[in-house]
Amino acid sequence: xxxxxxxxxxxKQINLSRRMRQFVVFAxxxxxxxxxxxxxxxxxxxxxxxTKVFSDDCSDAVCKLKKxxxxxINIQFTAPTGLTKMKASLAGVIAGIPVPFPLPxxxxxxxxxxxxxxxxxxxxxxxxxxxxxxxxxxxxxxSRWKLDTDSGHVVCVDIPVVIVS
Numbered sequence: 001x002x003x004x005x006x007x008x009x010x011x012k013q014i015n016l017s018r019r020m021r022q023f024v025v026f027a028x029x030x031x032x033x034x035x036x037x038x039x040x041x042x043x044x045x046x047x048x049x050x051t052k053v054f055s056d057d058c059s060d061a062v063c064k065l066k067k068x069x070x071x072x073i074n075i076q077f078t079a080p081t082g083l084t085k086m087k088a089s090l091a092g093v094i095a096g097i098p099v100p101f102p103l104p105x106x107x108x109x110x111x112x113x114x115x116x117x118x119x120x121x122x123x124x125x126x127x128x129x130x131x132x133x134x135x136x137x138x139x140x141x142x143s144r145w146k147l148d149t150d151s152g153h154v155v156c157v158d159i160p161v162v163i164v165s
């Protein structure tokens with residue numbers, strides 16, 4: 001009888017251990033799937049130090065934008081000086097030619113969570129949604145995101161993207 005009880009206890013420990021491993025694997029996969037992806041990007045000027053460019057809506061470093069969908073782009077930066085007013089803009093750079101795209105919110109302060117005035121040295125996150133219209137062609141391009149003041153570019157970031165059907 002003792003032998004049987006030990007085997008049952010051992011079996012329960014093995015089963016619990018297997019369940020724990022399955023839970024850990026599930027949790028890691030869940031976190032990986034729900035985490036924001038750092039996007040490939042390059043500075044195109046600007047006085048701010050860009051610390052991170054990311055999106056919760058992309059699964060790869062080069063974002064594939066599906067026609068008819070919306071995507072949120074987040075650009076985290078350190079304010080180089082005090083900022084009271086900024087204008088946000090987006091252009092698709094195709095064959096070296098910037099083509100302006102309308103943004104739902106061109107007020108850069110509002111796109112930074114109504115953070116203005118922003119103190120010099122503050123960490124700020126610019127967040128903007130972009131709807132990829134069904135009429136856009138399927139193409140590889142660079143999306144150029146800018147935050148400007150009257151005295152010049154605060155942030156200018158080029159993010160390669162692919163528009164897909």
